[in-house]
Structures are given as structure tokens and as C-alpha cells.
Amino acid sequence: MSKKQATPAFTKHQLVQSQQFSNREKDVLNAILAEETTYTVQQAKEQLTTFLKKEVI
Template structure:
């Protein structure tokens, strides 16, 4: 998304830099997160439901998914 007052080239450079930073972060499988001591048992239950078996995720992505799920409005 292009911010107001930002040139298209600057916005593209910003997106590219963000993507490159994301590539340099270590990514882990669902199973690795479930076996880690980084999350509580309750959080691991959520991860088991939220994450896909074949995908890899950074720790930040997983923490963000947990937060988004917990903030989701109850219907």
C-alpha cells in the first residue's frame, strides 16, 4: 500500500526491504513450535488449530496469529 505523500518508487523500495527482512528471519514448522518451550500449553493448542502442517512461520508471524485470534470478536 502506498502511503499518502510517498512516491511509488519509495513505496516499492519499502515493500522490498520489508520482504527481504522477512526472508532473513528463521522460519519453523508447526511441529517445531508445538515442541518448543516458547509457548504455553494453551497457546500450543491454538497453534495446533491455526497453523498448517506443511507451512513454515517466523516466531513473529505465529505470535501475531495468536494475538489476532484472541482479539477476534465473538459472534
């Protein structure tokens, strides 16, 4: 039987320092993520996508 493994969560600082994202993406993440919250890589990517697809007025 396999145990369900928890997906690792990271702080904003860890995600911004990660090589998972480009410099442009890191700048956006730095602006939109909350300091006191942890995010999975998938959640960070979803936040990034949502922000970048917003209509500019």
C-alpha cells in the same frame, strides 16, 4: 559490512513443541497454523494474537 541474516522459520510441529509458548497458546497454534507452511516466531505470535482478539459470537 554486516550481512542481513534471515530470520529462522519453523514448522507447525516445531512451534508447538517449543518452550516459547504456553500450553494454551500451543493448543491454539496447533489449531490455526497450516501443516505445510513455515512460520517465524513473530509470525506465529501475530497469528495467535489475531485469533485470540477475534470477537466471539
